[in-house]
Amino acid sequence: MTGTLIKIDGLTKAYPGVIANDNVSFQIDAGEVHALLGENGAGKSTLVKMIYGLVKPDAGQMQLRGKPYAPAEPRAARAAGVAMVFQHFSLFEALTVAENIALGMENPPPMRQLSDRITTVSQDYGLPLDPHRTVGDLSAGERQRVEIIRCLLQDPKLLIMDEPTSVLTPQEVDILFATLRLLRDQGTSILYISHKLEEIRALCDTATILRGGQNVGTCDPRQTAARDMAEMMVGSRLHVPEKVSHATDQVALTVNRLTSRAVSPFGTRLRDVSFQLWQGEILGIGGVAGNGQDELLAAMSGEMQVNPDAIRLGNRPIGHLGPNKRRRLGLLAAPEERLGHAAAPDMTLTENALLSGKVRKALEENGFLNWNKARRFADQIIDRFDVRTPNAANAARSLSGGNLQKFVIGREILQNPLVLVVNQPTWGVDAQAAAAIRQALLDLAAEGAAVIVISQDLDELMEITDRFAALNEGRLSAPRPTADLDVEQIGLMLGGAHGMEVAHAPEESTAAQ
């Protein structure tokens, strides 16, 4: 169980304008859970892609069990015993679990045999999964299990996991960790990528911290204070937003028995969603991805129209109105997907400012667009929200994720909304930008607006929301004051461990189909 499994020596990889990895060296022992810690953009993904053979390093070498290791492609990495679970799953929703796994194999065994192996592995490692279910019907946690089992069938020596807990409920995280510890005890090494310090302290034996593409230190996470690791990761002290509640007893928005269709074939339709939103409050809506978040945002923004009385702004029924009519009345929204939904990638920031700001900022007169005014609005967003870009004539896709997100959120906030709905406001955003966005949402509520934050990041919801409700399979729980909740309770509100019952009672789920 001892000895070095993989040695990484001076890996360097540059992309135009940025050095993603600069002379990174570290090693992973056999049977070790090794954390790779760093902010978004620190170079974690590039590093593991080099280990997995997806990217070729510009300089440096690797050794696997003392032998030179330079995988030309993922197939070579897998043959050498390196497997990876990606943050974004590559599964076909219309196929079953077993079919998906067979697709990823070089020489898949007959389906019946494969199903048996999947069941065996899933029981051995405590990862309940029915090989005959259609992936489209699975929760995010279950989909991740498909990916993990796909890796385990190859009997890997090194398992790379990229941000595996971002889509899981706290209970599902516990199941995953138990599995990972079991794997470690059997001698499999795990390279665990995350920016969540508490997880790493709970699971990992060693942590390598990346910042700006460089290895800024290796430590034992169980011996090192979370604060110290955070500062190594960020490089400076972080400003943590201050939460003071400004909730009033004036109703800003009422949602009453909102039921909708799904926005995509495997989406989740909303069922009987009801809540009231007070002026000055921030309502957090948590939930694992795919439980109706996209539908809720579309129903609020007006992209999906519903029965008029299902949504009332103040006293006015608005469920049947389209996006621009709702904007005129003061209900604004910022969708999750920055490129292609909240913003048009190839359009300039000025054009993107016009995209949602046209109505409230009066950027249009008799159908003609006032580009000067639109440019001034874009400049104002760039200035007030510290968006790093040469000027407003740059295309949206030339901005980093964090900067574009600041632009998108800033665009809505500067229109003085009465109600603002945001979905995943800090997803994939670096810590500084995330803190700025959260502070801006708090400031907006302090000025009397009502804010709905839909997010999968529980820490974020705990940090800034007044009340919390969970979205689970299209149903919304009754909102409860966030201050009264702990992570365990939130986990149970989110539906506990999705699909736990499946492995124990497979005949039940077959009957349900």
Add this chain to the structure above:
Amino acid sequence: MIRLEKRRQPSKRWTYLTPPLAVVAIMIAGGFMFWLLGKDPVEAIRIIFWDPLFNEQFASYSRPQILVKAAPLILIAIGLSFGFRAGVWNIGAEGQYIMGAIAGAAVGLAFFPTESALIFPLMVIAGALGGFLWAMIPALLKIAFRTNEILVSLLLVYVADLYLASVSFGALRNPDGGGFPGSRNLQQYPSAANPELIAGTGAHWGVVTAIFAVAVAYVLLNHHRIGFEIKLTGQSPRAARFAGVNPNLIIAVCLGFSGILAGLAGLFEVSGPSGQINIDFASGYGFTAIIVAFLGRLHPVGILLAGLLMALTYIGGELAQLMLGIPAAAILAFQGMLLFFLLAMDVLTDYRILVGKKGLN
């Protein structure tokens, strides 16, 4: 080693540089093709690009012809460019062109031999309406049933072509024509004629309308909401929905607008240069306009220039057939290469080419 690397944003400079570069490339490749056919490449290129404008012998005839050919191309291409920007692919402008011509000519012929200043304006309206209604068929089918507008509009070209043959032999046939197919010649019916406005220029009402259409399209695309919504729908349909754009309205506007312009082009053609509805009226303008639209980068001013260039290769191509005996198919291939080179050169707008070892920058 040569590598392509995606630019962070499309290069403005290359957007403007690629069309002239494509023209240079086609001169070289086309010259090579003519050489393979056993013709003198330099002379062939000179005849196509230079002689129609400046040859002492032919220029006085061919120069006005350039405007005559360019006007319908520009009119149709301007209309198509709206749809192409929005991702609405009207491939059937040829059919809308034919239907516009038939509708306009039918109105004019219905009044024969009455003389009135109102007849021509009425024909213009009918021509626009004919193209518009023909384009509404793929639009409404797409809105109601999600049919593919490429297939529907394209197949409707063949329907329109057959209808053209039918009216040439039937409803619109010249009763005094001695049994030959084809309608009366509108040029010989002053109230319905679309004459040359300034002698020796080739400029008829279609040319005036084409220039007007360029100006209107420029304003709509750059300064009006509809232009922004069209662009947004083409680039990012989800963002367009978020911005409150009604995608069905965009489909109807784009197909309707291109139908109107194609119908007008047909009307001006039938009442002017062509003169009559006949079985050979369809000329392929509706298809060539697709090349013109892309060659002009879907930009109104670009389309104006591209239309003139395309007309030049038409006239020059005819001259080359006449003088060097280059086959007509080779001229078509030559024009097709223009689009091919332009699209290939597009790589330069979105990517930069790195030669040699990858450096760290």
